[in-house]
Amino acid sequence: MATPNLDALKRDGFVVVRNLLTPDEITHYRTIATEATTKTRTGSWPHFRTVPKQFPPWPSTPPPASEGGIWGVQHLMHPDMPGREAFAKCYFSPTILAVAEELMGVKPDTNGDNEPLVMELFNLLVAPETKDFELRWHRDDVPETATAEEEIQQLAAKSPGGRQSHAQYNLALCPDASLIVVPGSHRRARTDAERNAHPYEGNMPDQLVVELQPGDAVFYDSNILHRGVYRHKPASGEETRLTLHGSLGLKADDAGDAEKKKVRATAVLQHGVGAWVYREEAAFGLGERPEKMRANLVAMGTGEGVGFSLQG
Template identity: 55%
Template sequence: MAVKPDTPYLDALRRDGFVKIPQLLSPQLLLAMRAACKYTTERAREGKWPYIRTVPKQYPPWHEWQEGDNIWGVQHLLHPDMNVRDTFAELYFSDEVLSVVKELVGLKDDPAGDDKLVMELFNLLVSPAKNTDFELRWHRDDIRPEVTEEQEAKQLQEKSPQGQQLHAQYNIALFDDASLIVIPGSHRRIRTDIERNAAPYEPSLPDQLVVELQAGDAVFYDSNILHRGIYRGINAKESLGRMTLHGSVGLAGHGNERARQVLQHAVGKWVDRAQFQIEGPRGERAEAMRTRLLAMGRGEDVGYSLDG
């Protein structure tokens, strides 16, 4: 009898649509990430980093920074012009993150697993300043809300064939975080009548769950689980607020299926000049993953997954 692989993270992801991993970051790595993200967020709020997500817009495309913008995210942490990018790259390409990724995309026991990973996105989610709260609508990342039940079922199957995701997506909290709200199990079924007819910002749907993370915890989740986010505003002069790293890593061989979801964020415009200054095996891994992203193209005319 064949022995079932020991894949607790993948089992949880397939069952619930998300898996929480306590203390993914060591205390030392957590401190380093906090320092880099505090510096990066301050620069972005001051207009010294143009690639941002602005209130009240939820989905790309986002404009570059303009006077008066209130941001809820910082884009492109691996961009060649990001002056602390090597700090971010050390985490993005780390064993801590990629060992989980490989299990979730079916590569846990594959000795050539590194050769099948694709660099995708690495961004930062932050609290809006000016004490302005901001909420995301209920959504799936790559399935439009207006699709019919038949289309929804078909797309859910196509995007996770045989229950297998073509990428791994995650949030890593640098401070305690209770922003992500999910409906467990919704990644494997069409919406119920209540979910389909709910208001975009409905505060209470059946079975919804707030994913509570402590500093250093991570949650990996199926991008087509029904979910939303709530961002509590802060006075940026008095508080750091939320700082949560938001990333994804792809599985090679599925470029067409993933191209729009990744390249709509404009990463294809700079990845060709984004070689990393990391030495040793981790540096080789980083360059190979970057090259696989480069092969997906620059992203002209790929369109956008969602509107708004």
């Protein structure tokens, strides 16, 4: 069976899937994403990512627009988020799930007895206000303090053979050239140049800017060496970046590595999704599969005491 997306992910650490959404879907999701962003910018939604902080936990009060404001909206599928039904339809769409299944090497359970996928995160990345914002070079859950030997060990454990236990993606609703990666870096330790580079180095050797058009998605190994560059939106202008940022996980074998389970639980639950996903009103009404995936997330825990993957 041909697996072009998985082949690209193994080789490069990322794969761009073009035209994942139809023109009508792009228009629809852009409208509700703009509404969610406006609600968050004006202080009516309490879950966000704030400039200049890169990793959770984020402040509970957004900084003023003059200081950059927000660069992300969290918890699009929260029971209290307006438009959450439409966001959920996107997240659980057969098109996206099919790509995720290929990348994780699983097939849907046609009998419905053992759902292999775990609902994880669905957030929104947006343009900051008044000031550009940059993320430093990083891997999502391998600390920058790791030695070359530790990097190799951790990368091999987290994505054996180049295949991950989760699929992470950016799905663009506006033209997006924010993600910068170093192809192939997900399979090796950092070079001396990478290890000694400035955290915001703008000309890293072999770096590549991933360019997306509305409806395109990039799925990437979360431990590829990467960073983000977010250009600020024009004052009082339309939103210039609306990118759906999601992840789906692979249900862990009960007999599997406890440390690997803990690492993934931290990566997901550090964002606070465990605080609401178990609620009765968090059900989606979209059939059995989304509920089984939600139940798999509930089984991971509430997030209390798991800590944070990275600092800053």
